[in-house]
Amino acid sequence: MITSIYITPAGQTQKDDVQSILLVDDFVEHLELMTEILEGHGFRVVASTDANAVLARLDELCPDIAVLDVMMPIMNGYELCRRLKAHFGKRYFPVILVTGLSQLDDKLTGLEAGADDFFSKPFNTKEVTAKIRSLLRLKMLQDELDHTEDMIFTLATAVEAKDNYTRGHSERVSVLSGRMARIIGLAEKEITNIRKGGILHDIGKIGVHEDILHKKNALTGEELAVIRRHPVTGTEICKPLRTLRHIMPAIRHHHERWDGLGYPDALSGDAIPLMGQIVGIADSFDAMVSIRPYRAGLSVEESLRVMQDEVNAGQWNPVLLNRFINIIKSGQVEIHALYGMK
Ligand SMILES: [Fe+2]
Known part of the structure; x- marks a missing residue:
């Protein structure tokens, strides 16, 4: 049963190369189903029904990507997406929004909030994992670029110092x-x-x-x-x-x-x-x-x-x-x- 924040049991989380997915959804059964599927694909999962609890512990939870339900009572997925993007600033942090609806307006609102992709409920497991893997690949490339750029700036300052x-x-x-x-x-x-x-x-x-x-x-x-x-x-x-x-x-x-x-x-x-x-x-x-x-x-x-x-x-x-x-x-x-x- 997922309570405040569920994190994939230790042991599966120790390897550095395991990528971490943040799931936020107020519907517990949905969260449990997604967690089971994604853990089955070898991901580390951080799942919660509580957007505020997640925001308070973001640095410690250290996710690589987020999959957020749009319709949530206290803080909706758009707002959480905006806050996650603001938290990570210039670092690329992909967010997928899960919507029960497929209206264009919802997607536009999501894009304005910074969402990178969408999928609708009921979802297709293959489609979901493919979208997640694709965005994670993009994030890895982006992180490598950022790292190299940081190294060059550090080098310039170090040489001068x-x-x-x-x-x-x-x-x-x-x-x-x-x-x-x-x-x-x-x-x-x-x-x-x-x-x-x-x-x-x-x-x-x-x-x-x-x-x-x-x-x-x-x-x-x-x-x-x-x-x-x-x-x-x-x-x-x-x-x-x-x-x-x-x-x-x-x-x-x-x-x-x-x-x-x-x-x-x-x-x-x-x-x-x-x-x-x-x-x-x-x-x-x-x-x-x-x-x-x-x-x-x-x-x-x-x-x-x-x-x-x-x-x-x-x-x-x-x-x-x-x-x-x-x-x-x-x-x-x-x-x-x-x-x-x-
Ligand atoms: Fe010069």
């Missing part, structure tokens, strides 16, 4: 670039991509030896060539991950120049992707304000003056750089807080 001079650089470039993107009116998705690009823009420096990165004297031509490879190395590192393809312009093109004298592709003018231009400006500003092995940091005012001179020399898009200077000067970015200045 080894170095006193660059610690926090990418985070500041990310904040500055994102702020600039928002103020010039880019779409929310683009702003998110630019912020991610700020974090990863220098990931290719993993391939540059520390002796070169920390060198106090002028770099030789050969060393300069090694440094200048980092946008391409960064692109190669992130290329296999399709989820990062939208931020590639930040990684590859943050060292291009408006006059075409930059690297790696010597693009000029509007041919330089806007994301690359924005991250390039933020990167250069942060590098000037920060202390480096070969010099003390410049003041904000001095850095902006240098960048203004660089516009005249052809390095930057004049319109974009003027916007950046205005954004900093008008206090739209909390520069002093960002740099821990008094």
